[in-house]
Amino acid sequence: MSSSTRFHRATALGTCLLLSSVGAPSAQELAYQRATQPTLSFYGMPGLVDMPSGEMLPDAEVTALYSYYPKKQRFALGFQVTPWLYASYQYSVSEDILTEGVTRYDRAFGLAARLWTENAWRPSVIVGINDMAGTSIFASEYITATKTFQDRIKVTGGIGWGRLGSYGGFKNPLSYIDDRFETRPDTDFGEGGTFEAGQWFRGPAALFGGVEWQVNDQWTAILEYSSDAYENEVANAGYEHNTPLNFGLHFRPQPGLNIGAYALNGSTFGISASITANPKSPPFRNGRETAPPPISPRSGGTVDLAAWDLPSRQLDGQSEETIRAQVEAAFEADGIRLEGLEIDGDSARVGFTATRYNSQPQALGRASRILAAILPSEVETFVLQPLFYGQGTSSITIVRSDLEDLEAAPDRIWRSYVRAQIEDAGDLRFTDFVADAYPQQRWYARPYFAPALFDPDDPFRADFGVDIGGSYAPLPGLVLSGNYRQKLFGNRDESTRSSDSVLPHVRSDVVEYDKNGASFISHLTAEYFFRPGQNLYGRTTAGLLERMYGGVSAELLWKPIEGPLALGGELNYVVQRDFEGGFGFQDYDTVTGHVSAYYEFGGGYFGQIDAGKYLAGDYGTTLQFSRDFVNGVRLGAFATRTDVSYEDFGEGSFDKGIFLEVPFAWVSGVPSRRGFATAIRPIQRDGGARLAVRNRLYPTVKTYQDPEMRERWAGYWR
Amino acid sequence: MKLIKPAALSVLVLTLTGCDEYTDRLDRLAGLEESEGFSIPVPADGSRPVLMDAGLEKFGSSEGLVRISSRGPIEIWRAEEGDTLTLRQGIVLGTRAFTPDLFSVEAALPSQWMDATRPATAERIHRYVDGLEQVYIRAYSCVFSETSRDELPLGAETLQLNRTDEDCYNATQSFTNSYWMNGSGQMVLSRQWLGPELGYLLLKHYLP
Structure with a gap:
C-alpha cells in the first residue's frame, strides 16, 4: 500500500495573470496552424484558385503574393487586421484586357470580414468586397462559407456578384428585397480611387464552390467551380473559357512559403508564389544578444562578473569619480551612454541614453544590473532617467533590495513592474553631467534603397546608394545633423511622367528631383528638444528639413505618463528646395501646420487624426x-481629405496609402534602435501632402511611458 | 542560443576525441549510445572555475559552463558565448539567451521528492515570453518514478547512481525529465526538457 505525496507550492497564478497571456499557442500549435492555414487565391485573398473561401488567416498574418497566367500578373499584399477582418492591396498588370495592344495597370483594394467562426456544426462564413476603390474591372462581392472535415478536407460554397456573378448567373436574390439590386449600374470612374458602393451586391448573382484536400503537410490539391466568366479576357485578349472548372496544386516546402500551379478553365496554366509572416512571431524570439550579468547581491552570495568586465564586489568606499568611470565603461560596453550620475545618501540618480536596445525596459534592466554590481552598498534606490536628446522623459525608481530579491522569482516580471515607480522626469538637470557626455558626435555611412512604385511604364524602379552623415550635439537637447545621399546605381531617373497637376507641384515633381538631383542632401538641420513643462515635450527644427523642403518647424506634444490620449501641434514655414538637391530653393513657400490627436485603443490598435x-x-x-x-x-493605413476636389487632385481622387515599419531587431534578433519603414501610396499627388520633418515627438516619447513600458517589461529581465 | 555552434562543434569533436571515459559513460546512461560528440572540455590544469557541461540534444553539441553566481540555493552558470542557466539543486529554473528562452520554472526539488512515498506527483509550471514580449504559461502534472539503480563504472570503481524520472504532461504536451543522483544525493547527470523549440538539455553536473 502506498500513499500519494503531493507537493504544494505557493504559486499565485491568479495574480500573475496581470502581465501574462495564458493560452497563447505553443510553437507546436503554431506549426499546426501554419500547416493547415488557408491558401490564398489569385487575388491574394483567402481562397482556392480564383474563388474566395470562407476562411480567415491567423490573426496578424501578413502575406505577399505574386500570381501569373498568360497576359495577367498580379502582386498582392495582405494583412489579417483583426481576427475577423482581412485587407488586401492588389496591383494587376493585364494585357489586352479591354483593348487589344493596351496593357492596363490596376490597383485594387479588397476587404473580407468574417460573420461566423467555424464550429462542429457550422462553417466559417465571410462577406467580402474586392476592388472596392479601383476601376472596377476586378470588382466582385461575395458571401462564402467553408467547412473543414477531418482536418484534411475543406469544402467551400458561396454566392458572388460582379465578376463572381458572371458565369451561370441568375436573378439577384437581393432584388426580392429591393428592385434596384437587379441591375449593376455602370459607373463613371472619374479619377478612380473612390468607393464605388453604388455597384456593390447589384446585378446578376452566381454560385461558386470547391474542395481542398490537404494530402499532407506540404501538398494541397484543389478543385474549384468558378463563377467568373472572364468576359473581358474572352472578348479582347483571346482567353478561352472552356469549362468553369479550375484545378490547383499547392506546395508548401516550409511554413510561410507556398507555391501553386493551376489549370484554368480548361485552357490555361497559371502559377503563384506567396510568402507569409506574422509580426507576433519574430524569427529569433527573445533575441540573440548575450545574457545580462547576474545581479550582484550586497550580502548572502557571491558572483563572478569577470565575463562582463564588472567587479565581483561593490565599490564600497571608493570616490565618486572612480564609481562614475566604472559605470560609464560598463554602460558603454552594453550600448548605454551614461550622461549623468549623482549619488545622494542612499539614492543614486542616473541619466543615460540607450543607443543599442530598442526596448527601454531592457535598457533599464541592463543599467540596473550594472549599477547593482558597482554602486556602494549603502545605495538603496536607483532613480533611472532615460534621456531623449539630453532631455528628461520618464523617471523610473527601482529599489535595489527588490532587484536582489526577485532575481530568481518565477513571476518576477509583473512583481518587478508593480514595484517600479514610473513618473514624468520633467525638465531635469544634472548639476554635473559626466565629463565627456557633451559634446557628442556620431558619424556613419550605410547603404540605402529607395523604391519608386506603380509607374505604368515600369511599375518597379529603385535607386541604391550610400547615406553618409552624422550628428553633433554640443549641449543637451541641441543636435546639428546632416545626411548626404549618394546614388550608386538605379533607374528612378528613367521616368518620363511629368506632373500634370493643377495644384502647386508640392510633391508631384518627384521625377524632376530624381532626374536632376539623384544624389542630394537629404537633411541638414539644427534641432532643439526641450521640456516646456510637466507632460509637455517640444521640438524646433531649422534647415534643410527634407528632400523637397527647407525652413523652420516647431512642435509641441502633450503626453501624460499614462493614459491613452496625447495631443500635439506643429507649425512650419517652408520653402520648396530646387531639384538639384543642394542649397538652392524655388519660389514656392508656404506656412503649413497641424493639430494632432493620438489615441491608443488598447490591444495594439492605434489611431491618429491630423x-x-x-x-x-x-x-x-x-x-x-x-x-x-x-x-x-507597425502596419497601418491613412487617408487624407482636403478642400481640393477630386478633379483637381487628379488620379486617385484623394491621398491615401498603407505603411509598414519593421525594427531591425525583429528581423535579426540583434538589439538595434534602427528599423525599416515605408509608405506605399497608389499615387503621390499634390493634395493632402504633408511635410516630412524628422524626429516628430510622439513615436519616441511613447517608448518611455506606459503602456509601452508595461507591455515590454519582460525585457527588464533580458 | 549559443550552445548551438555547428561550426564550433566539429572543432570540439576533433580536439576532444578520445576524451574522458567518465563523460562517455554518462552519455550512455542518458541514452546517447553514440555519444554524439558530447564531452566535457575540462582544462587539465584546473585553471578555470568549476565546470559543468551542457548540451542541447537536438543540436548534438555541448559547452562547458562556469558558475558565475551562487546565492543561497540558487546558482547561475554561464557558457563562454554568453548564455546563462539558472539551477537549484540541479533543477533548471530558467535560461537566458537561448533564443527562445525558458523564462522560469516552478517545480518540485530533489530534496522534496527524493525520499517521498511513491507515487509522488507535483505540478510543474514553465513560463515563456512570446514574440510580443508577453508571458505565457504552460502548466504540467508530473509523476515521479520509483528510484532505479544505474551503475557507472569508473576506472576501478563503480559509481552507484539513483535514477528518478519525472513524467510530465498536459493536454497538448508531454515530456520526461530524468535525474541521476549519487549516494550522497548530489545530481550527477540530468536530462531536462526546456520547451518545444529547444527540446532536452543534457547536463553533466559539477562534482566536487
Missing part, C-alpha cells in the same frame, strides 16, 4: 489607423 493646412495650401484632415505590435512592428 487636421490643418497642407503643403499646397489646402485645408483638411488625415486619418490614420494602425496595428502597433509590442515588438515594434
Whole structure:
C-alpha cells in the first residue's frame, strides 16, 4: 500500500495573470496552424484558385503574393487586421484586357470580414468586397462559407456578384428585397480611387464552390467551380473559357512559403508564389544578444562578473569619480551612454541614453544590473532617467533590495513592474553631467534603397546608394545633423511622367528631383528638444528639413505618463528646395501646420487624426489607423481629405496609402534602435501632402511611458 | 542560443576525441549510445572555475559552463558565448539567451521528492515570453518514478547512481525529465526538457 505525496507550492497564478497571456499557442500549435492555414487565391485573398473561401488567416498574418497566367500578373499584399477582418492591396498588370495592344495597370483594394467562426456544426462564413476603390474591372462581392472535415478536407460554397456573378448567373436574390439590386449600374470612374458602393451586391448573382484536400503537410490539391466568366479576357485578349472548372496544386516546402500551379478553365496554366509572416512571431524570439550579468547581491552570495568586465564586489568606499568611470565603461560596453550620475545618501540618480536596445525596459534592466554590481552598498534606490536628446522623459525608481530579491522569482516580471515607480522626469538637470557626455558626435555611412512604385511604364524602379552623415550635439537637447545621399546605381531617373497637376507641384515633381538631383542632401538641420513643462515635450527644427523642403518647424506634444490620449501641434514655414538637391530653393513657400490627436485603443490598435493646412495650401484632415505590435512592428493605413476636389487632385481622387515599419531587431534578433519603414501610396499627388520633418515627438516619447513600458517589461529581465 | 555552434562543434569533436571515459559513460546512461560528440572540455590544469557541461540534444553539441553566481540555493552558470542557466539543486529554473528562452520554472526539488512515498506527483509550471514580449504559461502534472539503480563504472570503481524520472504532461504536451543522483544525493547527470523549440538539455553536473 502506498500513499500519494503531493507537493504544494505557493504559486499565485491568479495574480500573475496581470502581465501574462495564458493560452497563447505553443510553437507546436503554431506549426499546426501554419500547416493547415488557408491558401490564398489569385487575388491574394483567402481562397482556392480564383474563388474566395470562407476562411480567415491567423490573426496578424501578413502575406505577399505574386500570381501569373498568360497576359495577367498580379502582386498582392495582405494583412489579417483583426481576427475577423482581412485587407488586401492588389496591383494587376493585364494585357489586352479591354483593348487589344493596351496593357492596363490596376490597383485594387479588397476587404473580407468574417460573420461566423467555424464550429462542429457550422462553417466559417465571410462577406467580402474586392476592388472596392479601383476601376472596377476586378470588382466582385461575395458571401462564402467553408467547412473543414477531418482536418484534411475543406469544402467551400458561396454566392458572388460582379465578376463572381458572371458565369451561370441568375436573378439577384437581393432584388426580392429591393428592385434596384437587379441591375449593376455602370459607373463613371472619374479619377478612380473612390468607393464605388453604388455597384456593390447589384446585378446578376452566381454560385461558386470547391474542395481542398490537404494530402499532407506540404501538398494541397484543389478543385474549384468558378463563377467568373472572364468576359473581358474572352472578348479582347483571346482567353478561352472552356469549362468553369479550375484545378490547383499547392506546395508548401516550409511554413510561410507556398507555391501553386493551376489549370484554368480548361485552357490555361497559371502559377503563384506567396510568402507569409506574422509580426507576433519574430524569427529569433527573445533575441540573440548575450545574457545580462547576474545581479550582484550586497550580502548572502557571491558572483563572478569577470565575463562582463564588472567587479565581483561593490565599490564600497571608493570616490565618486572612480564609481562614475566604472559605470560609464560598463554602460558603454552594453550600448548605454551614461550622461549623468549623482549619488545622494542612499539614492543614486542616473541619466543615460540607450543607443543599442530598442526596448527601454531592457535598457533599464541592463543599467540596473550594472549599477547593482558597482554602486556602494549603502545605495538603496536607483532613480533611472532615460534621456531623449539630453532631455528628461520618464523617471523610473527601482529599489535595489527588490532587484536582489526577485532575481530568481518565477513571476518576477509583473512583481518587478508593480514595484517600479514610473513618473514624468520633467525638465531635469544634472548639476554635473559626466565629463565627456557633451559634446557628442556620431558619424556613419550605410547603404540605402529607395523604391519608386506603380509607374505604368515600369511599375518597379529603385535607386541604391550610400547615406553618409552624422550628428553633433554640443549641449543637451541641441543636435546639428546632416545626411548626404549618394546614388550608386538605379533607374528612378528613367521616368518620363511629368506632373500634370493643377495644384502647386508640392510633391508631384518627384521625377524632376530624381532626374536632376539623384544624389542630394537629404537633411541638414539644427534641432532643439526641450521640456516646456510637466507632460509637455517640444521640438524646433531649422534647415534643410527634407528632400523637397527647407525652413523652420516647431512642435509641441502633450503626453501624460499614462493614459491613452496625447495631443500635439506643429507649425512650419517652408520653402520648396530646387531639384538639384543642394542649397538652392524655388519660389514656392508656404506656412503649413497641424493639430494632432493620438489615441491608443488598447490591444495594439492605434489611431491618429491630423487636421490643418497642407503643403499646397489646402485645408483638411488625415486619418490614420494602425496595428502597433509590442515588438515594434507597425502596419497601418491613412487617408487624407482636403478642400481640393477630386478633379483637381487628379488620379486617385484623394491621398491615401498603407505603411509598414519593421525594427531591425525583429528581423535579426540583434538589439538595434534602427528599423525599416515605408509608405506605399497608389499615387503621390499634390493634395493632402504633408511635410516630412524628422524626429516628430510622439513615436519616441511613447517608448518611455506606459503602456509601452508595461507591455515590454519582460525585457527588464533580458 | 549559443550552445548551438555547428561550426564550433566539429572543432570540439576533433580536439576532444578520445576524451574522458567518465563523460562517455554518462552519455550512455542518458541514452546517447553514440555519444554524439558530447564531452566535457575540462582544462587539465584546473585553471578555470568549476565546470559543468551542457548540451542541447537536438543540436548534438555541448559547452562547458562556469558558475558565475551562487546565492543561497540558487546558482547561475554561464557558457563562454554568453548564455546563462539558472539551477537549484540541479533543477533548471530558467535560461537566458537561448533564443527562445525558458523564462522560469516552478517545480518540485530533489530534496522534496527524493525520499517521498511513491507515487509522488507535483505540478510543474514553465513560463515563456512570446514574440510580443508577453508571458505565457504552460502548466504540467508530473509523476515521479520509483528510484532505479544505474551503475557507472569508473576506472576501478563503480559509481552507484539513483535514477528518478519525472513524467510530465498536459493536454497538448508531454515530456520526461530524468535525474541521476549519487549516494550522497548530489545530481550527477540530468536530462531536462526546456520547451518545444529547444527540446532536452543534457547536463553533466559539477562534482566536487
